[in-house]
Amino acid sequence: MTVDLLTFGESMVSLRSAGPLVSGGSLDMQVAGAESNVAIGVTRLGHTAAWAGVVGADPHGQFIVKQLRGEGVQLHHHVHPERSTGVMFLEQRTADLSRAFYYRAGSAGSTISRSQVDAVLDAGARILHLTGITAALSPEARDAVEYAAERAAAEGTVVSLDVNYRSKLWSRDQARAVLAPLARHATIVIASDDELDLVAPPPKGTAAASPHDEAGAAARLLGLGVSDVVVKRGAAGAGVYTAEGHLDAPAIAVTSVDTVGAGDAFTAGYLSALLDGEGVAGRLHRGILAGAFAASTRGDWAGLPCPDELSLLDAARGSTQR
Template sequence: MNVDLLTLGESMVSLRSAGPLSAGGSLGMHVAGAESNVAVGVARLGHSVAWAGVVGADPHGEYILRQLRSEGIAVQHREHASRSTGVMFLEQRTADVTRAFYYRAGSAGSSLGRDDVDRAFRNGARVVHLTGITAALSQEAQRAVEYAAARAAGEGLEVSLDVNYRSKLWSRDEARAVLTPLARHATILIASDDELGLVSADPGDASTADGAESAVAAELLYRGVREVVVKRGASGAGVHTAAGRWESPAVPVTSIDTVGAGDAFTAGYLSALLDGEDVAGRLHRGALAGAFAVSTAGDWEGLPRRDELVLLGATPSGTTLR
């Protein structure tokens, strides 16, 4: 079975609080993980998707597998007998600030290794999607990500790498030391505007932010990356290629939850790539998917199916479709 998209990484149980955790109260249980967020987004848009990772032999791991399978994702997992599935608490501290608290050190997911990558690659894929998060979890996981990227590039597959920097997992210097050489395997490099310096051998030399972005993009293109995709949140997104630069505004919506928005954008972008859309079409679908994410609650629960993409951008705000 040659799937459209293969992604590898750690999925966790996310326990969400609607207010300060210190005040107690109810918690909602969800599946979290950048790679599985992208997997769900791409699957909902009509593509075949496989997710590979490691979970504990515990109810949390069982919950994750059940949720991913219910989205039509082929799960290629290993159960770790002595390590637990990672857990994350998400606190809605204010209407504008959400804080994450990780309990994933030594988790089952951090034990992802080369053997897991080999098993995941057996069935083939058109696109392999990786993130910097998994590389930050452990040396073993870092080596697995490096191996997956090099193998996919060597086999002529599309390699999508999202920087996805997490300051609670490693420092910027630590991330740069790993991600800059890793980026040479990427066909598509995805980063927020404040993450680009983490994949550059010489970041921040230009006199303006736009100049710095262009300089890093030029460096990455010279090193073999085909598309440098820059996410700017509410300011939209842009793409640098050898043929030029494209920009797209964000789709205006009422934002209620920004968690997972970047992964949603990536899912939309990769879905359009799989459909053969040009750069402008990829940016547009990415913006639409991101708008669905920020205007609904949850990491991925509100992500659109293909026939729902027309709901945003084409109908007035507050519309009830009858």
């Protein structure tokens, strides 16, 4: 059965500390993963979403499966009999700074392959959502991402690519070599303002795109056939470049509690609005709303909104402006 959004990648167990890990104390266990965060966000906003991946034959893998099913995400997962589920420790070092420590090398999630993705694509999806994280996990995961992007684009499926660069997984040059060709299959490219040079082709006569030439990079991506170039700027809001022009929107002022997952929430809001037929302004606004919910609540996805909650922040902002 065709779903609204299909994504695949690695979901991990996140063990969160309210203070420095070196001080000890209790840890809160949650599910973390850019792709599953987006799947949950889209599901919360009233659409169907499916996630494909591999977990270990361990309690951590069972926890991930239980949590995603509880959020209504359709699962196409394998259980690896020998490799472990990835684990991430996250410490709240100060009120404004958190640090992540990953234990994912050789994890079950890194073994996702073309054959698994091929079977899931057969079921059909309106949007295929990919991230650069999955492509960085292993050669077989990269092959799966490249195959999925090429196949989905050839079949007319909307392909969403969120760069999501992770310096702990690969260098910028390594990422650019893989992600720039992937962008040629993308309908929507989503990137932070310092990531566009990893997917945009360089200007003629130069070796690489400049990380500071946002408009130029967006124009070159549009020239490749990308329809939406979406730029996430955190507390400075976001912008969208299309063939019709360029639209910016400020962030919604909230009390920032936990920014981890806010970018994924923005992506979920943007894609859910696209599924609802919203125009660029509506997509951008919903993405910013969803990101604000995530940043002002703890956890990667726990505070993501349902449709009838989207107006709450607008209402609160209106009351503070009167």
